[in-house]
Amino acid sequence: MSEREKKLAMIVGGLLGLVALFFGYQRLDSSTTRRENELAAVQAKIDELEKERRRGSSAAVKLNEFEKQSLPRDRELAVRQYDAWLTQTIEKIGFKERTVKFLGASPQQFNTNALKFQIYAQGNIAQLTEFLYEFKAANMLHQITSMPVKPVADSRDLKIDITIEALALSNGPPQLDAANRRKPPDKSLQQYADAIVGRNIFAPPNNPPRMASISDKRVSLGDRLSVQAEGNDSDPLDSLSYSLGEPAPSGATIDPQSGEIRWSPRENGTYDFAVRVTDDGFPAKSVQQTFRVSVVDPPPPPPIVQREPPREERPRLQFDEAKHTYLVATI
Template identity: 30%
Template sequence: MSKRERILSMAVGSLLLLFVVQWGINKYRAAVRTRTNLITQLREENAEQQQTLLEGAYAENQMDEYIARSLPSNRERAQSDYQSWLLEMLGSVSVSDPRVNPTTVTPSGDLYNRFSYSVDGGTDLPSLVGLLHSFYSKDYLHGISKMTINPARDRSGMLDVKMSIDVLALSAAPSDTKPVASHSWRTEPDVSVYLDPILNRNFYEPPNQAPVFDGRKTIEAIVGKSSTTPLTFKDPEGHRLRYELISKSDQKGTLEQVIGQSTVKLDPRTGTVSIRSNEKREFNLLVRAVDDGYPSRVSEQTLTVRIVDPPPPPKPVEKFKFDDAKQTVLTALVQGRQNWTAWLNIRTRGETLKLAVGDTFDIGSLKGSVVEVTPKYVVLESDGKRFELTPAGILAEAAKTAKSIPQAQMDPSIKPSDEEGVAEETEIEEATSEEGAILDEEAVIINQTVAESR
């Protein structure tokens, strides 16, 4: 065999070996899968059988319970025993003229017999609640299939009640079984648990809520005077409230209490408390608010009453004085023949002051004099301070920028050379033609008009 043939034969043998190994692995996996499925199936069957056993045990226990609650399997005895119990139960809850009549007996194969009864009588609403409680507290296999309630025609507050009742007697129950003695776990032993939610139930709106106190818990009254304070209770439904004072001795509601030398009165409609006391003291007051909802709800609150001295008389309030300086505006700077003048318009008075250098003014909170008037501003002095006021400026606002005057400026010494300069300027101004002065004055008035319009 040549080398090539040996290599070919080895390759073919390797492929055959791989095929055999793959087949073995697949065979093993199939066997494991089959075993796993079988185990899962057996477990499910076991669980189903366990569930069946549990259901059977539950059904057996349930059947034992039903047998214990069943009437005797003997028809005559079952019918007689249950009718006697109905009459006894109706008498215990004060039903007037009770009537219990057997109507039909309906068998259901060999499982049970259903006995039907017709019951009627007269009662009031609390007794009707007691009747239903007594009926369902007895742990028979019974129920009310139909009940009709109508107001009694000849008795106020009474009701005519008619009921159709069904009860079962299991065929597996003993024929001489004794009446059920145990109380049903489905109802509360005490009937009062059901009386309040049933008798006080409002069918036309949500359950009524009690009023809520929403005021101060401390009341102050002035000694020797009658003081009034309104109580602040709020009702969630907006019902009308009635107020009472509660006596500590008997908890009864009153409208007036005397505590020492203090007399307390309460308006039942408005809830206004009136207190008069001749001595300074402190005591507690218990009040009650009752709404007119259905059923009526009550809320109580303890208040602390303090009898105190009258407050000191109030200090006289100074009348507000309007500051004219805040409404005074520099409307114009006018040049005349001799000098410049500042026109201050006091808007609150409808008055215009025309002030030249040296003139004084008294406007609102500001008093002072005019120090200098230029074509662009006026310098005013007030309380030893100077400030500038420009056209359209407000006097009070400009005064806030006032600065103290240096000592040297308060007593200025005028030198002769200064006087000569002033004289020369005066001669130049006097030499000005009358026509030029008129033109200048008109220009300044135009500036004044523009400033006032602003």
């Protein structure tokens, strides 16, 4: 074999080796990819099973929580105790013309009873907000299914019709322990009232009251100060109340109904008063007036005039007729 043939054979052999190496790599790469895909499929299955396990665990936790929030498992007891809780709640809030009515029960899956109640009541927007807050804070398995609200003419009150559905699970508690299961929302009642009552959609905007200005006063030490604050409101349904704001001298008082300010100063000086009048609209609004009181020494007493003692007057001589009378007799 010539040198040329040897080189050609080496080149052909090298090419065949490269081809064999290429196909071997392709087979190895295909096998590796297949195994990686199989591993990915297995891992996806494991992940799906783990999700199912977590969902099952979460469902078990929720079911346990629902059982704690459930009404008593005994239907008759659940109706009686939940009715009592509703009645006590609306009485505490101060609803007028209030009525709680049990509408009936409907069986559900898994031996569960859905109990339906209805509340008829009359109250203002602040009371309705408080009821909704207490309903949420009760931490019971209940919901409001409807709540028509209608304003009452010439009044701040609303006619309220609330339909409620509550669940009594077969594994629920034996008794309705409303006090211990209570769980208030994250926000306070005042925060909800500021957001809801402050935007009272059932009445026109509340106008602030007005108060007449009070002139500065001057009082003598030892005397009692009496000042009358006078407020009025353009809203015919509003009632006014008076209070002292800051600053207010120690010992000063005000009648919240009449607005009369009373104060007995103890030392001389200049004192600032702030008087506030507040209406009872939704939301309540107020205005304030300030005035100044100067306490001074009392005026000096009037001079004492020394009066001379009265002189004794001699008695006047009176004409005595008997003394100058003579008796003359004739015999």
